[in-house]
Amino acid sequence: xxxxxxxxxxxxxxxxxxxxxxxxxxxxxxxxxxxxxxxxxxxxxxxxxxxxxxxxxxxxxxxxxxxxxxxxxxxxxxxxxxxxxxxxxxxxxxxxxxxxxxxxxxxxxxxxxxxxxxxxxxxxxxxxxxxxxxxxxxxxxxxxxxxxxxxxxxxxxxxxxxxxxxxxxxxxxxxxxxxxxxxxxxxxxxxxxxxxxxxxxxxxxxxxxxxxxxxxxxxxxxxxxxxxxxxxxxxxxxxxxxxxxxxxxxxxxxxxxxxxxxxxxxxxxxxxxxxxxxxxxxxxxxxxxxxxxxxxxxxxxxxxxxxxxxxxxxxxxxxxxxxxxxxxxxxxxxxxxxxxxxxxxxxxxxxxxxxxxxxxxxxxxxxxxxxxxxxxxxxxxxxxxxxxxxxxxxxxxxxxxxxxxxxxxxxxxxxxxxxxxxxxxxxxxxxxxxxxxxxxxxxxxxxxxxxxxxxxxxxxxxxxxxxxxxxxxxxxxxxxxxxxxxxxxxxxxxxxxxxxxxxxxxxxxxxxxxxxxxxxxxxxxxxxxxxxxx
Amino acid sequence: xxxxxxxxxxxxxxxxxxxxxxxxxxxxxxxxxxxxxxxxxxxxxxxxxxxxxxxxxxxxxxxxxxxxxxxxxxxxxxxxxxxxxxxxxxxxxxxxxxxxxxxxxxxxxxxxxxxxxxxxxxxxxxxxxxxxxxxxxxxxxxxxxxxxxxxxxxxxxxxxxxxxxxxxxxxxxxxxxxxxxxxxxxxxxxxxxxxxxxxxxxxxxxxxxxxxxxxxxxxxx
Numbered sequence: 076x077x078x079x080x081x082x083x084x085x086x087x088x089x090x091x092x093x094x095x096x097x098x099x100x101x102x103x104x105x106x107x108x109x110x111x112x113x114x115x116x117x118x119x120x121x122x123x124x125x126x127x128x129x130x131x132x133x134x135x136x137x138x139x140x141x142x143x144x145x146x147x148x149x150x151x152x153x154x155x156x157x158x159x160x161x162x163x164x165x166x167x168x169x170x171x172x173x174x175x176x177x178x179x180x181x182x183x184x185x186x187x188x189x190x191x192x193x194x195x196x197x198x199x200x201x202x203x204x205x206x207x208x209x210x211x212x213x214x215x216x217x218x219x220x221x222x223x224x225x226x227x228x229x230x231x232x233x234x235x236x237x238x239x240x241x242x243x244x245x246x247x248x249x250x251x252x253x254x255x256x257x258x259x260x261x262x263x264x265x266x267x268x269x270x271x272x273x274x275x276x277x278x279x280x281x282x283x284x285x286x287x288x289x290x291x292x293x294x295x296x297x298x299x300x301x302x303x304x305x306x307x308x309x310x311x312x313x314x315x316x317x318x319x320x321x322x323x324x325x326x327x328x329x330x331x332x333x334x335x336x337x338x339x340x341x342x343x344x345x346x347x348x349x350x351x352x353x354x355x356x357x358x359x360x361x362x363x364x365x366x367x368x369x370x371x372x373x374x375x376x377x378x379x380x381x382x383x384x385x386x387x388x389x390x391x392x393x394x395x396x397x398x399x400x401x402x403x404x405x406x407x408x409x410x411x412x413x414x415x416x417x418x419x420x421x422x423x424x425x426x427x428x429x430x431x432x433x434x435x436x437x438x439x440x441x442x443x444x445x446x447x448x449x450x451x452x453x454x455x456x457x458x459x460x461x462x463x464x465x466x467x468x469x470x471x472x473x474x475x476x477x478x479x480x481x482x483x484x485x486x487x488x489x490x491x492x493x494x495x496x497x498x499x500x501x502x503x504x505x506x507x508x509x510x511x512x513x514x515x516x517x518x519x520x521x522x523x524x525x526x527x528x529x530x531x532x533x534x535x536x537x538x539x540x541x542x543x544x545x546x547x548x549x550x551x552x553x554x555x556x557x558x559x560x561x562x563x564x565x566x567x568x569x570x571x572x573x574x575x576x577x578x579x580x581x582x583x584x585x586x587x588x589x590x591x592x593x594x595x596x597x598x599x600x601x602x603x604x605x606x607x608x609x
Numbered sequence: 610x611x612x613x614x615x616x617x618x619x620x621x622x623x624x625x626x627x628x629x630x631x632x633x634x635x636x637x638x639x640x641x642x643x644x645x646x647x648x649x650x651x652x653x654x655x656x657x658x659x660x661x662x663x664x665x666x667x668x669x670x671x672x673x674x675x676x677x678x679x680x681x682x683x684x685x686x687x688x689x690x691x692x693x694x695x696x697x698x699x700x701x702x703x704x705x706x707x708x709x710x711x712x713x714x715x716x717x718x719x720x721x722x723x724x725x726x727x728x729x730x731x732x733x734x735x736x737x738x739x740x741x742x743x744x745x746x747x748x749x750x751x752x753x754x755x756x757x758x759x760x761x762x763x764x765x766x767x768x769x770x771x772x773x774x775x776x777x778x779x780x781x782x783x784x785x786x787x788x789x790x791x792x793x794x795x796x797x798x799x800x801x802x803x804x805x806x807x808x809x810x811x812x813x814x815x816x817x818x819x820x821x822x823x824x825x826x827x828x829x830x
Contacts, residue, residue, distance in 0.1 A: 240610055243704050274828075278611075279707050291724075297823040301816045302709065305716040310815035316722050328822040335827045423813050435828070476723040485611065485709040492825030493613035493709070503672060506610065507620050 087462035088312075088417030088428040089471055091324065092450070093294065095271055096123065096436035097147035097235055099548035100599050104158055108369045111561055115153050116166040119213070121377060122440035123154070124201045125447050127209065127216050133451075134223060138458045141465040144436070145229040145271035146217060148258040149546070152599045154213045155262075167205065171198045173366045173376055177354065186392040187380055193395050194378045218263050227467035230259035230267035230290070233600065237497040237547035239278035239485060240506060246608050247513035247545065252284050253607040254542065254600060261602065268469045269293060273547050274497070275326070275433075275488040282317040282483070292322035292468050294433055299486035300325030308479055312420050312428040314472065315481045322472055323483050329416065330432040333409060341405040342443035346397050349381040349390055350442055379444075402445040406452035417463045426475050430463060502553040508570050509545060513608075515577050516541050520608040523580070532594070533585045534605040537576035539597050544569035569597070614680035614711035619646055620672035621688050623700050628668075631690060631698050638692035644668045645691050646675065651683040651705055663691060681710035713816050 174195040233254035311325030381390035420428035439446030489496040552562035645663040686703040
């Protein structure tokens with residue numbers, strides 16, 4: 076639809092699809108084979124490379140699309156890390172070997188054999204893309220797609236800290252924002268327009284920090300907008316400005332539920348692949364030994380033979396063709412519901428309604444195997460024309476700059492909509508330590524703005540350790556109980572190193588060997604500016 | 610720290626020596642003194658009586674969750690000892706917290722703004738016109754003011770974080786352009802332009818509708 080046509084009022088509404096890609100910084104050079112590093116390898120194979128291939132195919136096919144993507148600084152750093160890249164290559168080679176063996180093992184098992192061949196084909200495709208097409212530089216591939224104008228990448232907090240619980244120290248919040256944005260500039264060679272708030276966590280005062288850093292917009296959970304003051308005139312269907320001029324888009328509850336809900340959401344369809352039945356847990360250890368962790372711990376291979384089938388056991392074999400058809404049906408259904416939504420909303424509003432639909436990127440491909448097929452089908456259907464039109468948040472604000480001014484409400488997209496996931500009896504012990512460390516970091520940074528040499532290196536490393544301790548992932552894992560021990564150890568380890576460095580800086584007694592060891596281990600943000608904490 | 614609109618969390622660390630000094634100053638009342646968290650409500654009108662309430666705690670616990678019965682308030686806390694004679698000895702005070710509201714605001718003022726306040730006013734700062742559809746012709750909204758060159762936009766001026774300002778939360782500052790309050794009559798929170806019978810489309814409270822459809826926690830968090 077041309078701009079003139081849009082202005083003439085033919086456009087009913089817009090749709091923003093936003094994928095939030097994030098993993099915590101997990102990199103253990105001190106171990107040859109580390110369990111939690113596999114989170115990254117799985118996501119590369121199942122989400123990031125397939126997503127890049129999807130976007131490249133859309134570009135090659137001349138499809139007119141828009142997508143917003145948040146790529147967290149921790150994830151981008153890991154994707155560009157040579158050690159993790161080499162370890163990923165090793166893992167992928169093993170997966171290809173296992174897939175080959177599976178093709179042989181299932182030769183007489185009809186439909187299982189077809190599924191095994193599908194995985195072999197997928198792994199080969201991922202290997203070719205990772206090695207030859209992208210040369211291991213996935214972040215560079217996303218950057219190049221952004222340069223086409225069809226993809227808009229948002230900046231994010233340095234280590235995905237949950238900012239409301241850090242707000243006791245405003246300097247800690249500022250540092251997370253500033254360092255995240257500095258990383259974005261280095262990585263993508265431009266100023267970010269949008270900023271993804273980790274877990275959509277918002278608290279009063281954050282808007283001022285974001286605007287001060289040049290950010291134009293962010294995304295909030297539904298009630299961050301609906302409980303704003305004064306009351307928004309159009310719910311979440313129009314962005315609002317905060318008192319400092321930051322635009323806030325509100326998450327649409329309907330499109331969220333259709334994809335996220337474990338009960339009524341698409342991913343639970345019985346024809347889709349069952350995530351929790353992996354060959355690495357079904358076959359004997361002797362057969363699997365070369366493909367699981369060296370300590371003998373079974374880890375997902377990504378080779379999963381069954382479809383969801385129903386609520387219980389037994390499970391039936393997965394039929395890719397049937398699942399692909401279902402993804403098409405669900406894309407059509409999603410689009411139909413958005414069409415109905417904007418048709419209903421448009422006459423009630425004096426600005427085209429915008430539906431903001433953010434999802435975790437890893438949901439698509441990794442958790443919901445067919446999720447990227449669904450996205451591809453959705454984008455292609457949307458490109459066929461009509462309404463709603465896919466836009467990026469910047470594009471919408473450019474075309475429709477006038478909106479209501481409100482004060483957004485504190486909120487998150489976590490359980491119960493506020494801060495309980497990150498602040499509860501299970502994980503509240505971390506905050507006195509985090510707040511104390513942040514105050515100490517601020518004092519040291521303010522007292523040493525022109526530090527040089529080893530002192531500067533120590534200050535930078537102290538900042539890295541603090542940032543890593545602040546990651547929201549640890550509190551989340553401690554609360555949920557999944558990998559809680561690892562999360563607690565990470566929190567304690569980073570805080571311990573931070574304390575050690577602060578003490579050394581104060582005393583002027585820096586252990587150079589120890590510092591070098593820390594720099595090698597926690598090597599995120601090599602050009603970090605410690606004055607970001609002032 | 611705020612957990613949700615009805616729960617806050619406080620933690621503290623008080624040096625033993627400081628506690629000792631406090632006991633000493635309580636003198637004979639020390640035995641009957643109770644440790645409390647005193648919640649002071651911020652942002653009350655000048656001259657209004659100070660508003661606070663006390664929640665008894667165990668200092669040795671070093672942290673406490675306090676359920677609240679009302680939301681949309683700003684507090685700061687003191688941890689101290691309340692003597693039987695009513696004297697309060699403060700040991701420590703907190704940062705300021707805002708406890709969010711748990712339902713949509715009843716304040717329905719609509720003020721519009723555009724970031725392009727210094728650009729071509731006619732093109733960039735004009736509120737979009739409502740499209741006329743068959744049976745849906747509408748009159749204008751409240752009169753739009755011409756944007757003044759020097760009109761302040763949303764505050765970007767002093768660089769101070771909002772949380773650091775007295776009162777913490779701010780009233781929205783004057784905006785560069787706008788149609789003024791659009792709620793003139795009828796349902797105070799009906800969408801602008803739908804009150805007063807200007808449009809034939811049925812009024813709909815889209816904020817209330819979003820609230821009804823919203824299910825918190827539909828995410829990985």
